[in-house]
Structure formats: C-alpha cells, structure tokens
Amino acid sequence: MSDIKNDNLLNLTGAYVLHALSQDEVEYFEKELANSEQARNEVVELSDTAVMLGLAIEPVKPSDKLKANLMAQVAVTPQLEAKPEVSAVPNLIVVSEAKTKATVEAKKRWFQKPILAGIPVAIAASMIVVAAVSGNVSGVQQQTEANNLASISEASDNQKVNATVQTGGTATVMWSEEAKSSAVFLHDIAEIPSDKDYELWYISPDGTARAAGILSEDSLNRGWQVLDGQMQEGDTVGVTVEQAGGVQQPTTSPVLLVETV
Amino acid sequence: MSKIETKVTLPQVFDDKKSQQDLLEDIALGNQSSFGELYDQLSSKVFGLILKVLRDRAQSEEVTQEVFIEVWQNASNYNPQKGSASTWIMTISHRKAVDRVRSSQASHDRDTKIGIRDYVADYNNVEETVQVNLENQKVNEALQRLTEFQRQAVTLSYYKGYSHKEVAETLKVPVGTVKTRLRDGMIRLRDELGVTS
Numbered sequence: 001m002s003d004i005k006n007d008n009l010l011n012l013t014g015a016y017v018l019h020a021l022s023q024d025e026v027e028y029f030e031k032e033l034a035n036s037e038q039a040r041n042e043v044v045e046l047s048d049t050a051v052m053l054g055l056a057i058e059p060v061k062p063s064d065k066l067k068a069n070l071m072a073q074v075a076v077t078p079q080l081e082a083k084p085e086v087s088a089v090p091n092l093i094v095v096s097e098a099k100t101k102a103t104v105e106a107k108k109r110w111f112q113k114p115i116l117a118g119i120p121v122a123i124a125a126s127m128i129v130v131a132a133v134s135g136n137v138s139g140v141q142q143q144t145e146a147n148n149l150a151s152i153s154e155a156s157d158n159q160k161v162n163a164t165v166q167t168g169g170t171a172t173v174m175w176s177e178e179a180k181s182s183a184v185f186l187h188d189i190a191e192i193p194s195d196k197d198y199e200l201w202y203i204s205p206d207g208t209a210r211a212a213g214i215l216s217e218d219s220l221n222r223g224w225q226v227l228d229g230q231m232q233e234g235d236t237v238g239v240t241v242e243q244a245g246g247v248q249q250p251t252t253s254p255v256l257l258v259e260t261v
Numbered sequence: 262m263s264k265i266e267t268k269v270t271l272p273q274v275f276d277d278k279k280s281q282q283d284l285l286e287d288i289a290l291g292n293q294s295s296f297g298e299l300y301d302q303l304s305s306k307v308f309g310l311i312l313k314v315l316r317d318r319a320q321s322e323e324v325t326q327e328v329f330i331e332v333w334q335n336a337s338n339y340n341p342q343k344g345s346a347s348t349w350i351m352t353i354s355h356r357k358a359v360d361r362v363r364s365s366q367a368s369h370d371r372d373t374k375i376g377i378r379d380y381v382a383d384y385n386n387v388e389e390t391v392q393v394n395l396e397n398q399k400v401n402e403a404l405q406r407l408t409e410f411q412r413q414a415v416t417l418s419y420y421k422g423y424s425h426k427e428v429a430e431t432l433k434v435p436v437g438t439v440k441t442r443l444r445d446g447m448i449r450l451r452d453e454l455g456v457t458s
Contacts, residue, residue: 010444011437011440011441011444012440012444013444013447014415014440014442014443014444014445014446014447014448015418015425015439015440015443015444017447018415018418018419018443018447019355019356019359019418019422020418020423020424020425020428020443021424021425022424022426042448044343044344045451045456045457046444046447046448046451047344047348047352048344048348048451048456049447049450049451049454049456050352050355050419050447051344051347051348051351051352052397052400052450052454052456053400053415053419053420053450054306054310054351054354054355054419055306055347055351055397055400056397056400056401057306057309057310057313057420058309059305059306059308059309060305060308060309060312061304061305061308062304062305062308062321062322062325063322066304066322066325066326067297067300067301067304069326070296070300070326070329070330071293071296071297073326073330074293074296074330074333075293077330077333077334078334079289079291079333079334079335079336079337080334080335080337080338150293150294150297153293154293154294
C-alpha cells in the first residue's frame with residue numbers, strides 16, 4: 001500500500017469507529033483495511049476507546065416488557081452460522097414438517113362446522129418486529145409469563161410445530177410434556193371483530209375441550225401466549241374464534257389445530 | 262464500621278454469575294437462559310447508550326431489541342480475542358442507534374416528530390449541544406483534555422450520531438478537517454484512558 005493511500009485510510013479511523021462515515025465510505029474503508037495492519041490495529045484500539053465513551057453514560061433500565069418480548073423472540077429465532085464445533089444446537093428444535101397437523105382428521109365432534117368466514121385481514125402481530133407497544137399487563141405478570149415460556153423452551157423434550165391459521169397468518173405451537181405446558185406464537189394473524197376473541201383449547205384424544213384462555217391484546221402485540229392449565233399427554237392444541245370474553249365449550253370450528261405428539 | 266473479611270468458597274452450583282464471555286459461549290449453543298442472564302447484565306448499559314443517541318424511549322427500546330436479537334443470532338461469531346463481550350455488544354448498540362438516526366433522517370420525521378436533534382444548531386449552540394454528563398469521572402476528565410474542536414467533533418458524532426458531514430456543517434469547517442479531528446481526538450482519548458490492544 002502506498003504511503004499516501006495508507007495516510008488517507010488512517011485519516012478515516014476515528015470517523016469509522018464513531019460510525020460517522022457514510023455507507024460508501026464504510027465499504028471502501030473495510031475493503032482497504034485488509035491491506036494495512038497499522039490501520040487495523042488503530043481501529044481496534046479506537047473502537048475500544050469509543051466503547052468507553054458508551055460505558056461512561058448513565059445506565060437506564062428498559063421496560064420489563066422488552067425482556068419478555070426478547071425471550072419470546074429468541075425462542076423462535078434461529079441462530080446464524082454456528083461454528084463447526086458447536087453445530088449441535090440442543091435447544092434449537094428444527095420444526096418437522098412431517099409432524100405438522102394443521103388440519104387433523106375430523107375425529108372431534110365439533111370440528112365439522114364450517115370455518116368462520118369474512119374476518120377482515122390485518123396485521124395483528126409479527127414475531128420478527130415486535131413493536132414496543134404499551135401494554136396494560138404489569139411487569140410482574142409479564143415476567144411470570146416470560147418465565148413460563150422459558151420453562152417450556154428450556155425443557156429437554158421441547159418440541160415445535162408450525163401451522164397455518166385458517167383465518168390468515170401462521171402459528172407455531174411449542175410444548176413440553178415435562179413442563180406439562182404449551183405456548184402459541186402468532187405470525188400475522190387476522191384481526192377479528194371487537195366482539196370476538198381468539199380462544200385457546202386443550203383437546204384430549206376423546207374430543208373433550210378444556211378452555212385454556214383467550215388471546216389477550218398484549219399477547220397479540222408481543223406475538224405469543226402460554227396456554228392456561230396443564231397440558232396432558234395426547235392433547236391437541238386448538239384455537240377458535242368465540243364471542244368476546246370466551247366460552248366454556250367451543251362453538252365454532254377451530255382455526256388452528258396442532259397435535260402434541 | 263469495619264468489614265470482616267471472610268473467605269468462603271462456594272460450590273459451583275452457587276456461582277450463578279457467569280462471565281459475559283461464558284454466557285456468550287452458552288448462547289452460541291442456543292441456551293436461552295444464559296441469554297436472559299446476559300440481557301440482565303448489559304441491557305441497562307445498552308439502553309442508556311441508545312437512549313442517549315436517540316432520546317426517544319420507544320424507538321430506543323426497539324433498537325435495544327434489535328441489538329439483542331443480533332447478539333442471539335451471531336453469538337457463535339463473537340471472537341473473545343477481538344475484545345470483551347461488552348465491547349462487542351456496545352459497538353453493535355452504537356452502530357444500530359446511529360443507523361436508526363440516519364433512517365429517521367431519510368424519512369424526514371426526526372426533527373418534527375422525534376426531535377432527535379437540533380439540525381440547524383448554529384455554532385453558538387454547539388457548546389450546549391455537546392454537553393454530556395458522564396457518570397464516569399475518568400472519561401469526563403479525558404474528554405476535557407481534548408481541544409475544544411476535538412471534543413465537539415467526537416461528542417457530536419458519538420453521543421448525537423452525527424455523520425462527519427453533519428459535524429462539518431454544524432461546526433462550519435471542511436469535512437476533511439472533521440475527519441482529522443475525529444481521529445486526533447480519539448487517539449488522544451485512547452492515550453488518556455490507557456487503552457491498548
């Protein structure tokens with residue numbers, strides 16, 4: 001590298017570590033950096049110096065909701081390019097298409113009714129960009145829910161299945177028999193009229209449905225909810241659209257069914 | 262009141278405060294609870310920095326979330342030889358905060374809606390603009406040892422997310438001069454703070 005070019009490159013180190021360069025300049029700089037050990041060393045030292053400027057700022061605690069969102073998000077976010085020696089990723093369960101049972105054979109007596117139609121399509125929740133929405137659930141409750149979710153995602157027998165929601169969008173059901181619990185993650189599911197709610201169910205093999213809560217607005221915003229009650233062996237997780245506030249027994253055909261086997 | 266020194270060796274099971282590097286290694290293996298622990302250790306620092314640059318709390322939480330998702334996704338690419346875990350994460354945090362400032366600029370809503378910065382700050386207002394109250398006395402003192410021009414350039418770009426062009430406009434000096442000041446200022450800070458690689 002010529003001295004002039006090296007000097008030009010060195011002249012950019014400060015602006016580079018402060019993220020003050022334009023995108024074009026960053027690309028140029030990073031490409032040229034390969035040719036100058038001096039510039040590389042300087043960048044390392046000045047980056048560390050910039051971090052000291054950052055660490056000198058008074059820390060501010062973000063809301064508890066943010067952690068709950070993140071824990072939910074990492075539970076369904078794949079990691080990138082693990083190094084060869086760490087290629088076995090124990091907690092990252094690959095969704096098995098073979099196990100997906102978006103529509104289960106009509107062995108449950110109330111499945112036969114027609115799917116509720118005419119629900120307006122809108123983006124209700126997205127797992128990838130969980131917007132910072134002000135919820136009305138307390139931080140403590142959020143934390144409890146995040147802990148419940150963590151107990152499922154950290155269980156050694158944790159499994160996940162993706163399925164399509166019949167009214168629009170997709171869902172991932174994650175469960176653990178060990179934890180006797182399951183959670184549903186929602187992706188772009190349809191908004192429903194204000195006099196309706198999505199209701200969650202555990203359905204035993206004989207077709208008996210146990211109410212497992214309604215999807216709260218907070219859950220729709222953050223994109224996941226842990227089902228109420230205990231999951232039992234052989235249960236199917238179901239979702240129906242019901243009158244606001246929920247009902248004791250399902251009255252409509254499920255928009256989502258996933259067998260936990 | 263004097264403090265009685267006791268030496269107790271706790272069994273491994275009680276040693277629940279793992280180093281950030283260990284946590285990142287666990288995270289690279291997909292360990293979600295280690296991720297939660299690392300978040301607990303660093304989120305206030307990350308959020309404090311991003312909030313300093315963006316000022317807007319809701320946007321800062323969004324960016325904080327992006328930072329930690331990047332940490333989760335890229336944990337296996339973290340190389341401890343290139344710096345500590347907090348250095349890695351704080352660098353990501355600053356870059357993402359600055360990216361957000363720039364994208365807000367692109368959508369023209371930063372001044373009217375967000376008030377991220379006073380875009381037409383004239384020179385007389387600069388001194389006020391670059392006032393930073395740092396907790397860390399050592400860093401404060403090191404900043405005071407820069408020339409006024411160096412300090413303004415460094416603080417405008419680091420704490421306000423200004424590009425070198427914006428720094429140049431604000432301080433009414435050529436862009437080339439700003440680049441030099443940023444470098445000289447950072448080198449001076451490095452030496453004052455005793456940073457070596």
